[in-house]
Amino acid sequence: MTTPPPIPDVTVSTDEAVAFPGLKRGLFFYLFKPWVKLGHPILLFEHLQQTFGNVAQYRFLGTPIVYLNDPEYIREVLINQASAFVKERTVKRMKVLLGEGLITSDDPIHIRSRRIAAPAFHRQRIAAYGDQIVAIAASQRDRWHEGQVLDIGAASMELSLEIVARTLFDTEVTTEIRSINDEVNTIMGLYNFIVAFPQLEKFVNFPIPGVIKFRRSKARLDAVVGRLIREHREASLRGEEDKGDLLSMLLSSRDEEGDHSGLSDEQVRDEVLTIFLAGYETVANALTWTWYLLSQNPEVEARLHAELDEVLGGRLPVLADYAALKYTEMVFAESMRLYPPAWAMGRMATRPVRVGPYEIPEGAHVFFSQYMMHRDPRWYPEPLKFDPERFSAENKAGRPKFAYFPFGGGGRQCIGEGFAWMEGVFSIATVAQRWRFEFLGTREPEVQAKITLRPEGAVRMRVVGR
Numbered sequence: 001m002t003t004p005p006p007i008p009d010v011t012v013s014t015d016e017a018v019a020f021p022g023l024k025r026g027l028f029f030y031l032f033k034p035w036v037k038l039g040h041p042i043l044l045f046e047h048l049q050q051t052f053g054n055v056a057q058y059r060f061l062g063t064p065i066v067y068l069n070d071p072e073y074i075r076e077v078l079i080n081q082a083s084a085f086v087k088e089r090t091v092k093r094m095k096v097l098l099g100e101g102l103i104t105s106d107d108p109i110h111i112r113s114r115r116i117a118a119p120a121f122h123r124q125r126i127a128a129y130g131d132q133i134v135a136i137a138a139s140q141r142d143r144w145h146e147g148q149v150l151d152i153g154a155a156s157m158e159l160s161l162e163i164v165a166r167t168l169f170d171t172e173v174t175t176e177i178r179s180i181n182d183e184v185n186t187i188m189g190l191y192n193f194i195v196a197f198p199q200l201e202k203f204v205n206f207p208i209p210g211v212i213k214f215r216r217s218k219a220r221l222d223a224v225v226g227r228l229i230r231e232h233r234e235a236s237l238r239g240e241e242d243k244g245d246l247l248s249m250l251l252s253s254r255d256e257e258g259d260h261s262g263l264s265d266e267q268v269r270d271e272v273l274t275i276f277l278a279g280y281e282t283v284a285n286a287l288t289w290t291w292y293l294l295s296q297n298p299e300v301e302a303r304l305h306a307e308l309d310e311v312l313g314g315r316l317p318v319l320a321d322y323a324a325l326k327y328t329e330m331v332f333a334e335s336m337r338l339y340p341p342a343w344a345m346g347r348m349a350t351r352p353v354r355v356g357p358y359e360i361p362e363g364a365h366v367f368f369s370q371y372m373m374h375r376d377p378r379w380y381p382e383p384l385k386f387d388p389e390r391f392s393a394e395n396k397a398g399r400p401k402f403a404y405f406p407f408g409g410g411g412r413q414c415i416g417e418g419f420a421w422m423e424g425v426f427s428i429a430t431v432a433q434r435w436r437f438e439f440l441g442t443r444e445p446e447v448q449a450k451i452t453l454r455p456e457g458a459v460r461m462r463v464v465g466r
Protein backbone atom coordinates (compact mmCIF):
# COMPACT_ATOMS: atom_id res chain seq x y z
CA MET A 1 0.00 0.00 0.00
CA THR A 2 1.41 3.45 -0.86
CA THR A 3 1.74 6.03 1.91
CA PRO A 4 -1.35 8.24 1.81
CA PRO A 5 -1.06 12.03 1.61
CA PRO A 6 -1.13 13.80 5.00
CA ILE A 7 -4.55 14.75 6.32
CA PRO A 8 -5.51 17.85 8.27
CA ASP A 9 -5.43 17.45 12.06
CA VAL A 10 -8.81 16.53 13.58
CA THR A 11 -8.45 19.31 16.12
CA VAL A 12 -8.34 21.94 13.35
CA SER A 13 -11.62 23.79 13.45
CA THR A 14 -12.06 26.36 10.74
CA ASP A 15 -15.41 28.05 10.29
CA GLU A 16 -15.56 27.10 6.64
CA ALA A 17 -15.72 23.36 6.15
CA VAL A 18 -13.09 21.91 3.83
CA ALA A 19 -14.47 19.98 0.83
CA PHE A 20 -13.94 16.24 0.87
CA PRO A 21 -11.52 15.02 -1.78
CA GLY A 22 -12.91 12.18 -3.84
CA LEU A 23 -14.35 10.84 -7.05
CA LYS A 24 -15.79 13.57 -9.26
CA ARG A 25 -18.60 11.47 -10.68
CA GLY A 26 -21.02 8.80 -9.47
CA LEU A 27 -19.60 5.31 -9.00
CA PHE A 28 -21.43 4.04 -12.10
CA PHE A 29 -19.20 6.24 -14.25
CA TYR A 30 -16.22 4.15 -13.14
CA LEU A 31 -17.95 0.81 -13.70
CA PHE A 32 -15.21 -0.51 -15.98
CA LYS A 33 -12.31 0.47 -13.78
CA PRO A 34 -10.45 -2.48 -12.26
CA TRP A 35 -11.19 -1.14 -8.74
CA VAL A 36 -14.97 -1.26 -9.22
CA LYS A 37 -15.87 -4.91 -9.09
CA LEU A 38 -19.12 -6.29 -7.72
CA GLY A 39 -18.35 -8.49 -4.73
CA HIS A 40 -14.91 -6.92 -4.14
CA PRO A 41 -15.62 -3.71 -2.21
CA ILE A 42 -12.16 -3.69 -0.62
CA LEU A 43 -10.69 -2.83 -4.05
CA LEU A 44 -12.64 0.43 -3.99
CA PHE A 45 -11.46 1.31 -0.48
CA GLU A 46 -7.86 0.56 -1.52
CA HIS A 47 -8.22 2.81 -4.54
CA LEU A 48 -9.70 5.68 -2.50
CA GLN A 49 -6.97 5.34 0.10
CA GLN A 50 -4.18 5.34 -2.46
CA THR A 51 -5.61 8.20 -4.47
CA PHE A 52 -7.07 10.54 -1.88
CA GLY A 53 -5.67 9.50 1.51
CA ASN A 54 -7.65 8.90 4.66
CA VAL A 55 -10.87 10.66 3.73
CA ALA A 56 -12.67 10.47 0.43
CA GLN A 57 -16.12 10.99 -0.94
CA TYR A 58 -18.05 9.40 -3.79
CA ARG A 59 -21.67 9.04 -4.84
CA PHE A 60 -23.65 5.87 -5.36
CA LEU A 61 -27.12 6.17 -6.94
CA GLY A 62 -27.18 9.81 -5.86
CA THR A 63 -26.29 9.12 -2.21
CA PRO A 64 -23.12 10.83 -0.97
CA ILE A 65 -20.77 8.32 0.62
CA VAL A 66 -17.85 9.27 2.80
CA TYR A 67 -14.94 6.92 3.43
CA LEU A 68 -12.99 7.59 6.62
CA ASN A 69 -9.72 5.97 7.59
CA ASP A 70 -8.62 8.10 10.49
CA PRO A 71 -8.97 6.74 14.06
CA GLU A 72 -10.04 10.13 15.44
CA TYR A 73 -12.74 10.62 12.81
CA ILE A 74 -14.05 7.12 13.51
CA ARG A 75 -14.23 8.01 17.19
CA GLU A 76 -16.29 11.09 16.22
CA VAL A 77 -18.81 8.92 14.38
CA LEU A 78 -19.04 5.99 16.83
CA ILE A 79 -18.69 7.84 20.14
CA ASN A 80 -18.50 11.64 20.28
CA GLN A 81 -21.28 12.37 17.81
CA ALA A 82 -22.96 8.96 17.72
CA SER A 83 -26.42 10.50 18.26
CA ALA A 84 -26.20 12.06 14.80
CA PHE A 85 -25.95 8.67 13.11
CA VAL A 86 -28.10 5.60 12.47
CA LYS A 87 -27.25 2.33 10.74
CA GLU A 88 -26.88 2.70 6.98
CA ARG A 89 -28.70 1.20 4.03
CA THR A 90 -26.89 -2.16 3.69
CA VAL A 91 -27.53 -2.95 7.36
CA LYS A 92 -31.13 -1.86 7.08
CA ARG A 93 -31.52 -4.13 4.05
CA MET A 94 -30.65 -7.02 6.38
CA LYS A 95 -33.91 -6.32 8.19
CA VAL A 96 -35.55 -8.64 5.66
CA LEU A 97 -33.69 -11.38 7.52
CA LEU A 98 -33.04 -10.07 11.03
CA GLY A 99 -36.09 -7.85 11.56
CA GLU A 100 -35.67 -5.41 14.44
CA GLY A 101 -32.90 -7.37 16.18
CA LEU A 102 -29.96 -5.76 17.97
CA ILE A 103 -27.82 -5.30 14.87
CA THR A 104 -30.41 -3.83 12.53
CA SER A 105 -32.61 -1.74 14.84
CA ASP A 106 -32.12 1.90 15.76
CA ASP A 107 -33.16 3.76 18.89
CA PRO A 108 -35.54 3.69 20.71
CA ILE A 109 -36.02 -0.04 19.89
CA HIS A 110 -32.31 -0.75 20.06
CA ILE A 111 -31.60 0.75 23.47
CA ARG A 112 -34.41 -1.23 25.08
CA SER A 113 -33.38 -4.54 23.46
CA ARG A 114 -29.78 -3.94 24.47
CA ARG A 115 -30.81 -3.44 28.11
CA ILE A 116 -32.80 -6.67 28.00
CA ALA A 117 -30.05 -8.78 26.37
CA ALA A 118 -27.16 -7.29 28.37
CA PRO A 119 -27.40 -9.55 31.48
CA ALA A 120 -26.68 -12.63 29.35
CA PHE A 121 -23.35 -11.08 28.38
CA HIS A 122 -22.18 -9.85 31.77
CA ARG A 123 -18.65 -10.84 32.69
CA GLN A 124 -19.78 -13.38 35.30
CA ARG A 125 -22.22 -15.05 32.95
CA ILE A 126 -19.60 -15.34 30.25
CA ALA A 127 -17.23 -16.86 32.79
CA ALA A 128 -19.83 -19.57 33.38
CA TYR A 129 -19.68 -20.51 29.68
CA GLY A 130 -15.90 -21.16 29.82
CA ASP A 131 -16.02 -24.82 30.88
CA GLN A 132 -18.67 -25.62 28.27
CA ILE A 133 -16.58 -23.99 25.53
CA VAL A 134 -13.53 -26.07 26.49
CA ALA A 135 -15.56 -29.30 26.70
CA ILE A 136 -17.02 -28.78 23.22
CA ALA A 137 -13.62 -27.90 21.70
CA ALA A 138 -12.03 -30.93 23.41
CA SER A 139 -14.71 -33.24 22.10
CA GLN A 140 -14.15 -32.01 18.53
CA ARG A 141 -10.37 -32.28 18.90
CA ASP A 142 -10.64 -35.83 20.22
CA ARG A 143 -12.59 -36.97 17.17
CA TRP A 144 -9.67 -36.09 14.84
CA HIS A 145 -6.82 -38.45 14.03
CA GLU A 146 -3.23 -38.14 12.85
CA GLY A 147 -2.98 -37.36 9.13
CA GLN A 148 -6.67 -36.56 8.72
CA VAL A 149 -7.39 -33.91 6.09
CA LEU A 150 -9.92 -31.26 7.15
CA ASP A 151 -11.55 -28.21 5.71
CA ILE A 152 -10.64 -26.13 8.75
CA GLY A 153 -13.23 -23.53 7.77
CA ALA A 154 -16.05 -26.09 7.96
CA ALA A 155 -14.63 -27.57 11.18
CA SER A 156 -14.52 -24.12 12.79
CA MET A 157 -18.10 -23.38 11.74
CA GLU A 158 -19.21 -26.69 13.26
CA LEU A 159 -17.39 -25.90 16.51
CA SER A 160 -18.68 -22.38 16.99
CA LEU A 161 -22.23 -23.30 15.99
CA GLU A 162 -22.22 -25.97 18.66
CA ILE A 163 -20.76 -23.56 21.24
CA VAL A 164 -23.44 -20.93 20.61
CA ALA A 165 -26.25 -23.52 20.46
CA ARG A 166 -25.31 -25.13 23.77
CA THR A 167 -24.16 -22.14 25.80
CA LEU A 168 -26.56 -19.43 24.69
CA PHE A 169 -29.60 -21.45 23.68
CA ASP A 170 -29.23 -24.59 25.76
CA THR A 171 -30.07 -26.85 22.86
CA GLU A 172 -28.64 -30.07 21.48
CA VAL A 173 -26.86 -29.84 18.16
CA THR A 174 -29.18 -31.77 15.90
CA THR A 175 -29.14 -32.04 12.11
CA GLU A 176 -31.66 -29.22 12.17
CA ILE A 177 -29.28 -26.94 14.08
CA ARG A 178 -26.44 -27.89 11.73
CA SER A 179 -28.64 -26.91 8.79
CA ILE A 180 -28.39 -23.30 10.03
CA ASN A 181 -24.92 -23.28 8.53
CA ASP A 182 -26.22 -24.36 5.09
CA GLU A 183 -28.84 -21.63 5.12
CA VAL A 184 -26.29 -19.04 6.21
CA ASN A 185 -23.97 -20.14 3.40
CA THR A 186 -26.81 -19.68 0.91
CA ILE A 187 -27.60 -16.23 2.28
CA MET A 188 -23.92 -15.21 2.25
CA GLY A 189 -23.79 -16.33 -1.39
CA LEU A 190 -26.75 -14.02 -2.07
CA TYR A 191 -25.28 -11.15 -0.04
CA ASN A 192 -24.30 -8.92 -2.97
CA PHE A 193 -27.69 -9.48 -4.52
CA ILE A 194 -29.50 -8.62 -1.26
CA VAL A 195 -27.43 -5.48 -0.68
CA ALA A 196 -27.62 -4.22 -4.27
CA PHE A 197 -31.36 -4.90 -4.69
CA PRO A 198 -33.12 -1.53 -4.29
CA GLN A 199 -35.97 -1.79 -1.73
CA LEU A 200 -35.72 -5.57 -1.46
CA GLU A 201 -38.21 -5.47 1.41
CA LYS A 202 -40.96 -4.48 -1.06
CA PHE A 203 -40.17 -7.37 -3.39
CA VAL A 204 -39.75 -10.08 -0.82
CA ASN A 205 -42.84 -11.97 -2.02
CA PHE A 206 -42.08 -11.66 -5.73
CA PRO A 207 -41.13 -14.72 -7.83
CA ILE A 208 -37.59 -13.49 -8.56
CA PRO A 209 -35.04 -16.38 -8.50
CA GLY A 210 -32.61 -14.83 -5.94
CA VAL A 211 -35.53 -13.69 -3.79
CA ILE A 212 -37.11 -17.17 -3.87
CA LYS A 213 -33.84 -18.72 -2.75
CA PHE A 214 -33.49 -16.14 0.02
CA ARG A 215 -37.11 -16.68 1.13
CA ARG A 216 -36.58 -20.44 1.39
CA SER A 217 -33.46 -20.09 3.51
CA LYS A 218 -35.12 -17.51 5.74
CA ALA A 219 -38.18 -19.76 6.21
CA ARG A 220 -35.91 -22.65 7.27
CA LEU A 221 -34.03 -20.45 9.73
CA ASP A 222 -37.32 -19.13 11.12
CA ALA A 223 -38.55 -22.71 11.59
CA VAL A 224 -35.45 -23.69 13.61
CA VAL A 225 -35.65 -20.57 15.75
CA GLY A 226 -39.41 -21.00 16.19
CA ARG A 227 -38.89 -24.52 17.47
CA LEU A 228 -36.23 -23.37 19.94
CA ILE A 229 -38.55 -20.72 21.33
CA ARG A 230 -41.50 -23.13 21.54
CA GLU A 231 -39.47 -25.74 23.38
CA HIS A 232 -38.21 -23.21 25.89
CA ARG A 233 -41.73 -21.93 26.49
CA GLU A 234 -43.10 -25.48 26.94
CA ALA A 235 -40.32 -26.41 29.36
CA SER A 236 -41.11 -23.34 31.41
CA LEU A 237 -44.85 -24.18 31.43
CA ARG A 238 -43.98 -27.69 32.70
CA GLY A 239 -42.26 -25.92 35.59
CA GLU A 240 -38.76 -26.98 34.55
CA GLU A 241 -36.11 -24.70 35.97
CA ASP A 242 -34.37 -22.72 33.25
CA LYS A 243 -30.60 -23.02 33.03
CA GLY A 244 -30.01 -19.31 32.81
CA ASP A 245 -29.26 -19.44 29.09
CA LEU A 246 -29.74 -16.37 26.91
CA LEU A 247 -33.01 -17.56 25.36
CA SER A 248 -34.59 -18.16 28.77
CA MET A 249 -33.48 -14.69 29.78
CA LEU A 250 -34.94 -13.12 26.66
CA LEU A 251 -38.24 -14.88 27.24
CA SER A 252 -38.55 -13.89 30.88
CA SER A 253 -36.85 -10.49 30.95
CA ARG A 254 -38.59 -7.21 31.59
CA ASP A 255 -37.27 -3.78 30.77
CA GLU A 256 -36.74 -2.62 34.35
CA GLU A 257 -35.52 0.84 33.39
CA GLY A 258 -38.30 1.35 30.86
CA ASP A 259 -41.96 0.34 30.86
CA HIS A 260 -41.38 -3.08 32.53
CA SER A 261 -42.71 -4.87 29.45
CA GLY A 262 -40.98 -7.87 27.90
CA LEU A 263 -40.13 -8.72 24.31
CA SER A 264 -42.90 -9.70 21.90
CA ASP A 265 -42.67 -13.12 20.19
CA GLU A 266 -41.50 -11.45 17.05
CA GLN A 267 -38.78 -9.51 18.87
CA VAL A 268 -37.55 -12.69 20.57
CA ARG A 269 -37.35 -14.34 17.15
CA ASP A 270 -35.37 -11.40 15.74
CA GLU A 271 -32.95 -11.38 18.69
CA VAL A 272 -32.42 -15.14 18.66
CA LEU A 273 -31.65 -15.20 14.96
CA THR A 274 -29.44 -12.11 15.21
CA ILE A 275 -27.37 -13.46 18.09
CA PHE A 276 -27.17 -16.94 16.61
CA LEU A 277 -25.83 -15.61 13.32
CA ALA A 278 -23.65 -12.83 14.76
CA GLY A 279 -22.28 -15.19 17.36
CA TYR A 280 -21.10 -18.21 15.44
CA GLU A 281 -20.02 -17.16 11.96
CA THR A 282 -17.69 -14.36 13.09
CA VAL A 283 -15.73 -16.45 15.59
CA ALA A 284 -15.55 -19.37 13.14
CA ASN A 285 -13.93 -17.16 10.51
CA ALA A 286 -11.49 -15.72 13.05
CA LEU A 287 -10.46 -19.24 14.09
CA THR A 288 -10.09 -20.40 10.48
CA TRP A 289 -7.73 -17.51 9.68
CA THR A 290 -5.84 -18.12 12.94
CA TRP A 291 -5.11 -21.76 12.03
CA TYR A 292 -4.02 -20.69 8.57
CA LEU A 293 -1.69 -17.98 9.93
CA LEU A 294 -0.18 -20.33 12.52
CA SER A 295 0.53 -22.89 9.80
CA GLN A 296 2.49 -20.22 7.90
CA ASN A 297 4.43 -18.88 10.89
CA PRO A 298 6.27 -21.69 12.68
CA GLU A 299 8.04 -19.37 15.15
CA VAL A 300 4.76 -17.93 16.38
CA GLU A 301 3.32 -21.43 16.53
CA ALA A 302 6.29 -22.66 18.62
CA ARG A 303 5.86 -19.78 21.09
CA LEU A 304 2.16 -20.50 21.37
CA HIS A 305 2.91 -24.17 22.09
CA ALA A 306 5.49 -23.17 24.70
CA GLU A 307 2.91 -21.01 26.51
CA LEU A 308 0.30 -23.78 26.42
CA ASP A 309 2.77 -26.32 27.79
CA GLU A 310 3.90 -23.98 30.53
CA VAL A 311 0.47 -22.77 31.64
CA LEU A 312 -1.54 -25.96 31.18
CA GLY A 313 1.03 -28.75 31.34
CA GLY A 314 -1.23 -31.02 29.29
CA ARG A 315 -4.53 -30.48 31.14
CA LEU A 316 -7.56 -28.71 29.71
CA PRO A 317 -7.85 -24.97 30.37
CA VAL A 318 -10.15 -23.69 33.12
CA LEU A 319 -11.39 -20.18 33.68
CA ALA A 320 -8.56 -19.27 36.04
CA ASP A 321 -6.06 -19.95 33.20
CA TYR A 322 -7.46 -17.26 30.94
CA ALA A 323 -5.32 -14.44 32.34
CA ALA A 324 -2.15 -16.50 31.94
CA LEU A 325 -2.85 -17.38 28.30
CA LYS A 326 -1.53 -14.00 27.23
CA TYR A 327 0.30 -15.03 24.08
CA THR A 328 -2.68 -17.12 22.95
CA GLU A 329 -4.83 -14.00 23.26
CA MET A 330 -2.22 -11.98 21.34
CA VAL A 331 -2.26 -14.58 18.55
CA PHE A 332 -6.05 -14.30 18.29
CA ALA A 333 -5.86 -10.47 18.36
CA GLU A 334 -3.23 -10.39 15.61
CA SER A 335 -5.24 -12.80 13.50
CA MET A 336 -8.28 -10.47 13.77
CA ARG A 337 -6.02 -7.57 12.82
CA LEU A 338 -5.11 -9.13 9.49
CA TYR A 339 -8.47 -10.80 8.90
CA PRO A 340 -11.12 -8.89 10.88
CA PRO A 341 -14.35 -10.93 10.62
CA ALA A 342 -16.32 -7.66 10.56
CA TRP A 343 -14.26 -6.02 7.84
CA ALA A 344 -16.20 -2.74 7.42
CA MET A 345 -18.92 -0.76 9.16
CA GLY A 346 -21.19 2.08 8.21
CA ARG A 347 -23.58 4.71 9.47
CA MET A 348 -25.92 7.29 7.97
CA ALA A 349 -25.87 10.92 9.12
CA THR A 350 -29.29 12.16 10.26
CA ARG A 351 -28.07 15.76 10.28
CA PRO A 352 -24.99 17.60 8.99
CA VAL A 353 -22.03 16.58 11.15
CA ARG A 354 -18.67 18.28 11.44
CA VAL A 355 -15.77 15.85 11.61
CA GLY A 356 -12.45 17.66 11.85
CA PRO A 357 -12.43 20.26 9.08
CA TYR A 358 -15.04 18.41 7.00
CA GLU A 359 -18.81 18.50 7.06
CA ILE A 360 -20.65 15.25 6.46
CA PRO A 361 -23.97 16.19 4.82
CA GLU A 362 -27.30 14.94 6.18
CA GLY A 363 -28.24 11.64 4.55
CA ALA A 364 -24.62 10.79 3.67
CA HIS A 365 -23.43 7.27 4.33
CA VAL A 366 -20.16 6.98 6.19
CA PHE A 367 -17.99 3.89 5.87
CA PHE A 368 -14.81 2.81 7.59
CA SER A 369 -13.05 -0.48 7.28
CA GLN A 370 -11.30 -2.56 9.91
CA TYR A 371 -9.56 -4.40 7.07
CA MET A 372 -8.01 -1.17 5.76
CA MET A 373 -7.20 0.38 9.15
CA HIS A 374 -5.67 -2.81 10.53
CA ARG A 375 -3.28 -2.99 7.57
CA ASP A 376 -2.26 0.66 7.72
CA PRO A 377 1.53 1.11 8.03
CA ARG A 378 1.03 4.19 10.24
CA TRP A 379 0.02 1.87 13.07
CA TYR A 380 1.40 -1.44 11.90
CA PRO A 381 4.88 -1.35 10.32
CA GLU A 382 5.29 -4.24 7.86
CA PRO A 383 1.51 -4.62 7.98
CA LEU A 384 1.37 -8.01 6.27
CA LYS A 385 3.67 -9.65 8.83
CA PHE A 386 1.87 -11.86 11.35
CA ASP A 387 3.39 -10.67 14.60
CA PRO A 388 1.39 -11.14 17.82
CA GLU A 389 3.94 -8.95 19.66
CA ARG A 390 2.02 -5.99 18.27
CA PHE A 391 -0.50 -6.78 21.00
CA SER A 392 1.86 -6.68 23.97
CA ALA A 393 0.59 -4.15 26.55
CA GLU A 394 3.42 -1.79 25.64
CA ASN A 395 2.84 -1.87 21.89
CA LYS A 396 -0.93 -1.54 22.27
CA ALA A 397 -0.52 1.56 24.41
CA GLY A 398 1.22 3.38 21.55
CA ARG A 399 -1.78 3.23 19.21
CA PRO A 400 -5.02 5.20 19.12
CA LYS A 401 -8.16 3.28 20.14
CA PHE A 402 -9.65 3.09 16.66
CA ALA A 403 -6.49 1.84 15.00
CA TYR A 404 -7.85 -1.57 16.08
CA PHE A 405 -11.59 -2.06 16.30
CA PRO A 406 -12.62 -5.60 15.34
CA PHE A 407 -15.65 -5.26 17.63
CA GLY A 408 -16.67 -1.71 16.66
CA GLY A 409 -17.10 0.87 19.41
CA GLY A 410 -19.44 3.15 21.33
CA GLY A 411 -23.04 2.30 22.20
CA ARG A 412 -23.27 -0.26 19.38
CA GLN A 413 -20.05 -2.07 20.29
CA CYS A 414 -20.34 -5.84 19.90
CA ILE A 415 -22.33 -7.22 22.82
CA GLY A 416 -20.62 -10.60 22.37
CA GLU A 417 -17.03 -9.33 22.53
CA GLY A 418 -16.19 -10.94 25.88
CA PHE A 419 -17.78 -14.18 24.73
CA ALA A 420 -15.80 -14.10 21.48
CA TRP A 421 -12.44 -13.61 23.25
CA MET A 422 -13.14 -16.47 25.60
CA GLU A 423 -14.30 -18.74 22.81
CA GLY A 424 -11.32 -17.85 20.61
CA VAL A 425 -8.64 -18.19 23.29
CA PHE A 426 -10.03 -21.39 24.84
CA SER A 427 -10.65 -23.04 21.47
CA ILE A 428 -7.10 -22.28 20.30
CA ALA A 429 -5.64 -23.45 23.63
CA THR A 430 -7.63 -26.69 23.66
CA VAL A 431 -6.93 -27.69 20.08
CA ALA A 432 -3.30 -26.48 19.79
CA GLN A 433 -2.35 -28.47 22.88
CA ARG A 434 -2.84 -31.62 20.91
CA TRP A 435 -2.65 -30.80 17.18
CA ARG A 436 -0.96 -28.58 14.64
CA PHE A 437 -2.26 -28.07 11.11
CA GLU A 438 -0.35 -28.22 7.84
CA PHE A 439 -1.83 -26.08 5.09
CA LEU A 440 -2.37 -28.12 1.92
CA GLY A 441 -3.22 -25.25 -0.43
CA THR A 442 -0.67 -23.80 -2.81
CA ARG A 443 -1.45 -20.13 -2.17
CA GLU A 444 -2.99 -17.92 0.47
CA PRO A 445 -6.79 -18.32 0.58
CA GLU A 446 -8.55 -15.43 -1.17
CA VAL A 447 -10.63 -13.21 1.06
CA GLN A 448 -14.32 -12.88 0.34
CA ALA A 449 -15.73 -9.67 1.80
CA LYS A 450 -19.36 -10.62 2.44
CA ILE A 451 -21.16 -9.70 5.67
CA THR A 452 -18.06 -11.23 7.25
CA LEU A 453 -14.57 -11.79 5.87
CA ARG A 454 -14.54 -15.40 4.78
CA PRO A 455 -11.90 -17.44 2.98
CA GLU A 456 -12.91 -18.31 -0.57
CA GLY A 457 -13.46 -22.06 -0.84
CA ALA A 458 -12.23 -24.81 1.45
CA VAL A 459 -9.09 -24.30 3.58
CA ARG A 460 -7.60 -27.80 3.50
CA MET A 461 -5.34 -28.71 6.37
CA ARG A 462 -3.63 -31.92 7.52
CA VAL A 463 -3.95 -32.73 11.23
CA VAL A 464 -0.54 -33.46 12.75
CA GLY A 465 0.03 -34.55 16.35
CA ARG A 466 2.37 -32.47 18.53
Ligand code: HEM
Pocket (backbone or CB within 6 Å): 102, 103, 114, 168, 274, 275, 278, 279, 280, 282, 283, 286, 340, 341, 342, 345, 346, 405, 406, 407, 408, 409, 411, 412, 413, 414, 415, 416, 417, 419, 420
Ligand atom coordinates in the same frame (compact mmCIF):
# COMPACT_ATOMS: atom_id res chain seq x y z
C1 HEM B 1 -14.79 -12.50 16.53
C2 HEM B 1 -16.07 -12.40 16.74
C3 HEM B 1 -16.91 -11.18 16.55
C4 HEM B 1 -16.67 -10.02 15.85
C5 HEM B 1 -15.43 -9.67 15.05
C6 HEM B 1 -17.82 -9.16 16.01
C7 HEM B 1 -17.93 -7.88 15.48
C8 HEM B 1 -18.97 -7.02 15.73
C9 HEM B 1 -19.02 -5.63 15.35
C10 HEM B 1 -17.94 -4.88 14.58
C11 HEM B 1 -20.20 -5.12 15.77
C12 HEM B 1 -20.66 -3.68 15.65
C13 HEM B 1 -21.42 -3.43 14.37
C14 HEM B 1 -21.82 -1.96 14.23
O1 HEM B 1 -21.65 -1.18 15.15
O2 HEM B 1 -22.30 -1.61 13.15
C15 HEM B 1 -20.92 -6.20 16.41
C16 HEM B 1 -22.17 -6.08 16.94
C17 HEM B 1 -22.86 -7.14 17.50
N1 HEM B 1 -22.37 -8.40 17.76
FE1 HEM B 1 -20.54 -9.07 17.39
N2 HEM B 1 -18.75 -9.81 16.77
C18 HEM B 1 -18.23 -11.03 17.14
C19 HEM B 1 -18.82 -11.98 17.95
C20 HEM B 1 -20.08 -11.89 18.45
C21 HEM B 1 -20.69 -12.85 19.35
C22 HEM B 1 -19.99 -14.10 19.88
C23 HEM B 1 -21.97 -12.44 19.56
C24 HEM B 1 -23.05 -13.06 20.38
C25 HEM B 1 -22.97 -14.21 20.94
C26 HEM B 1 -22.15 -11.18 18.84
C27 HEM B 1 -23.30 -10.45 18.80
C28 HEM B 1 -23.38 -9.14 18.34
C29 HEM B 1 -24.59 -8.32 18.43
C30 HEM B 1 -25.92 -8.76 18.99
C31 HEM B 1 -24.26 -7.06 17.91
C32 HEM B 1 -25.15 -5.83 17.83
C33 HEM B 1 -24.91 -5.01 19.08
C34 HEM B 1 -25.70 -3.72 19.13
O3 HEM B 1 -25.85 -3.02 18.12
O4 HEM B 1 -26.14 -3.39 20.25
N3 HEM B 1 -20.98 -10.88 18.19
N4 HEM B 1 -20.15 -7.33 16.39
